[in-house]
Amino acid sequence: MVTGIIALLLFQLGGEVLSRMFSLPLPGPVLAMVALVVGMVLSPKLLELIRPVASFLLQNLSLLFVPVGVGAVARLSELSSNALALGAALIGSTLLAICVGALTFEWVARLTGNTDEEEDA
Incomplete structure (x- = not known):
């Protein structure tokens, strides 16, 4: 190890x-x-x-x-003063990640030939 x-x-x-x-x-x-x-x-x-x-x-x-949590608590005042920007960044990046993940999944499904159209027929 x-x-x-x-x-x-x-x-x-x-x-x-x-x-x-x-x-x-x-x-x-x-x-x-x-x-x-x-x-x-x-x-x-x-x-x-x-x-x-x-x-x-x-x-x-x-x-x-644990260290990340401790650091966040130590900087709580800075985090709260930037809460709106942090919230917008978190929500925006999460939505972007979901969209990119879904598009990547569709692309790989088409690339490998595993699509829903084949199952419906």
Whole structure:
């Protein structure tokens, strides 16, 4: 499991280095995730190395939200003074994510040939 954590940290470091070195508009963690997915597709050994660490992190995911909650409570006055803008951003981004998700689902369904028209016929 330690080697899996080291592998994740190395991918994270690589993503950060690439993002900063080439001044890319993508954050380092996004580049790291893309590289990790490509690496796991190309190397099943990497997938098996990462699997126990990923399972452990997913089982304890709720603990990772504690610092965010503490930070939000610590900045409650700033959050309340910007409540309208934050609310609009949250609602707008949620609606946008739902629309993009639905359109992506339709596109993939058409691409793979799995559409409702076939089931109705």
